[in-house]
Amino acid sequence: MTFPAFFAQVPPILLRDPLAEFLGAAEGGLIEYRYADAVRLAGHSCPTVAGAYLLASRALGCLYGSEVPRRGNFHVSCGDSLDEGVTGVIASVLTLLTGAAGSGGFKGLAGQHSRRNLLAFGQGGGGTFTFRRLDDGSAVTLSLDLSSVPPDPRMGGLLQALLSGEASEADGRDFRHLWQDRVRRILLEHWDDPALVHIRSA
Structure with missing residues (x-):
């Protein structure tokens, strides 16, 4: 598997996951996530996946400062509905990085480490994402x-040519x-x- 070289240059996100520590999946519960992990989850690399990764990093930094954030310690509210625009794609990356899951998430062990119902939609206003510890x-x-x-101005024409089957191999590259x-x-x-991620207190 060969990813674009710049993937390795994107700052990683270090998290401490108590569930991973409890089950012996990671020493001390420490797990380092990279942009490539978000790409593996989504199956592709695009501005939306990149934006979601950036959004999560910024939110975790706001809520934990210099401390290592604790995965599974968040409720995430998405302002738009799950099927609106790219909300679902963003939410999947946020689940990866925060542990917050919907109704199908891990239900926990004896009332601990639950990830279920920590991800909500249609709350807080369109286009917003609220992270609560x-x-x-x-x-x-x-x-x-x-x-x-x-995007580069040439993107639109190239995309149309590719989708119509009229593009050359060079166009694809x-x-x-x-x-x-x-x-x-x-x-x-x-x-x-700061122009990419707008931040305000919830």
Whole structure:
């Protein structure tokens, strides 16, 4: 498996998962997630997956500061419904990184480590994502805006040619390069750009 080289340059997200520690899956419960893990989950790399990864990193930093965030210690509310736009894609990445799951999530052990019903939709206003810590109730609301990292102007024509079956092999290579280059710019050149993730107290 060969991913684009820039995947390895994206900052990782270190989490402590008490359930993983309890079951012996990770020493001390420490698990490092990388952008490639989000790509494996989604099955592709796109601005939405990149934005979700960035959104989660920013939220965890707001709620934990320099501490290692505790996976499974979050309730996540998505402002839009599950089937609206790219909400479902973003939510799947947020589940990966926070442990917050819907009704099908892990129900816990003797009342501990439950991940079920910690992910909700249609709450808090369209386009927003609210992360709330279960232990102290602190919360932050974020929204994602990728418009300041626009696609290359050639993307539209190349995409149409590919979908219609009229594209050459060179067109395909150009499209793939330009597509992933936007992802690269989002995650590397704009990782700390406040224009991409808007933050407010919940």
